[in-house]
Amino acid sequence: MINGLIGKKIGMTEIFLDDGTVVVSTVIEAGPCFVVQKKTAGKDGYESVQLGFQEVKPQRVTKPMLGHFKNAGAPPLRHLVEFDPEGEDYNLGDSIDVGIFNEGDIVDVVGNSKGKGFSGTMKRHNFSGQPASHGGMAHRRPGGIGQASYPGKVWKGMKMSGQMGNERVTVQGLSVVRVDAEKNIILIKGSVPGPNGGTVLIKRTTKGRIESAAA
Incomplete structure (x- = not known):
C-alpha cells in the first residue's frame, strides 16, 4: 500500500x-489524491507513484500539464508529489x-x-543578547562574526x-x-x-x- x-x-x-x-x-x-504517473525501475530507475491533490480550473494549468493530466484520466490538480507504492500496483487515474x-x-x-x-x-537563533544596562549600547546586537585580517572573511554558516x-x-x-x-x-x-x-x-x-x- x-x-x-x-x-x-x-x-x-x-x-x-x-x-x-x-x-x-x-x-x-x-x-482524495489521484494517480497521475507511475515510474518503474526498468524505465526510470526506481519505483514511485505520482499523486495529485486539490483540483483547479483548467485555465490555471499549462498546456503540457493539461496533457499530463489528460493521459492519466485525472482532473487538473494543484500539487504533485511522488510516493513509494511499497509493492502495491496502482492504475493511472485511481483515487486514493x-x-x-x-x-x-x-x-x-x-x-x-x-x-x-x-x-x-x-x-532567529536564540542569542542571549548583550548587556541591557550600565551604559551598554549593543542590547540586541549579535556580536563578533569573525576575525581580523586572517581569515579576512565571514565563514559560511555564520548565524x-x-x-x-x-x-x-x-x-x-x-x-x-x-x-x-x-x-x-x-x-x-x-x-x-x-x-x-x-x-x-x-x-x-x-x-x-x-x-x-x-x-
Whole structure:
C-alpha cells in the first residue's frame, strides 16, 4: 500500500478518548489524491507513484500539464508529489483516500513552517543578547562574526539575521487519533508545520516507532 498522501491543514482541536484523556490534535483534509504517473525501475530507475491533490480550473494549468493530466484520466490538480507504492500496483487515474491510514498509525508530517519575515539573531537563533544596562549600547546586537585580517572573511554558516521560517520541516512519530473516510479528514496528535490552509505530506514513519494515540 502506498506510504503517504497529500493534504491540507485545517486547524487544531481537542479529542476526548474513551477514558477521558484529552488529546490536542491537528485536523488535516487528506485526499482524495489521484494517480497521475507511475515510474518503474526498468524505465526510470526506481519505483514511485505520482499523486495529485486539490483540483483547479483548467485555465490555471499549462498546456503540457493539461496533457499530463489528460493521459492519466485525472482532473487538473494543484500539487504533485511522488510516493513509494511499497509493492502495491496502482492504475493511472485511481483515487486514493485517507482510508489507507488507521487509528494508532505512526506517521511523519512534512510541511512549510510559518514565515516570520526578516528576524534578528535573538529571535532567529536564540542569542542571549548583550548587556541591557550600565551604559551598554549593543542590547540586541549579535556580536563578533569573525576575525581580523586572517581569515579576512565571514565563514559560511555564520548565524546572523535573516529570513526566519517558511522552511521545509518534518515532524516525526505522530499518532493518528481519528480517521473519517467519508469527509477525507484525519486527526493527528500534536501540531504539524505550517499555517491553516497550508499543504502537508503525511507519510508512514520510517523509524518503526510504536505507541498508542493516548500516549
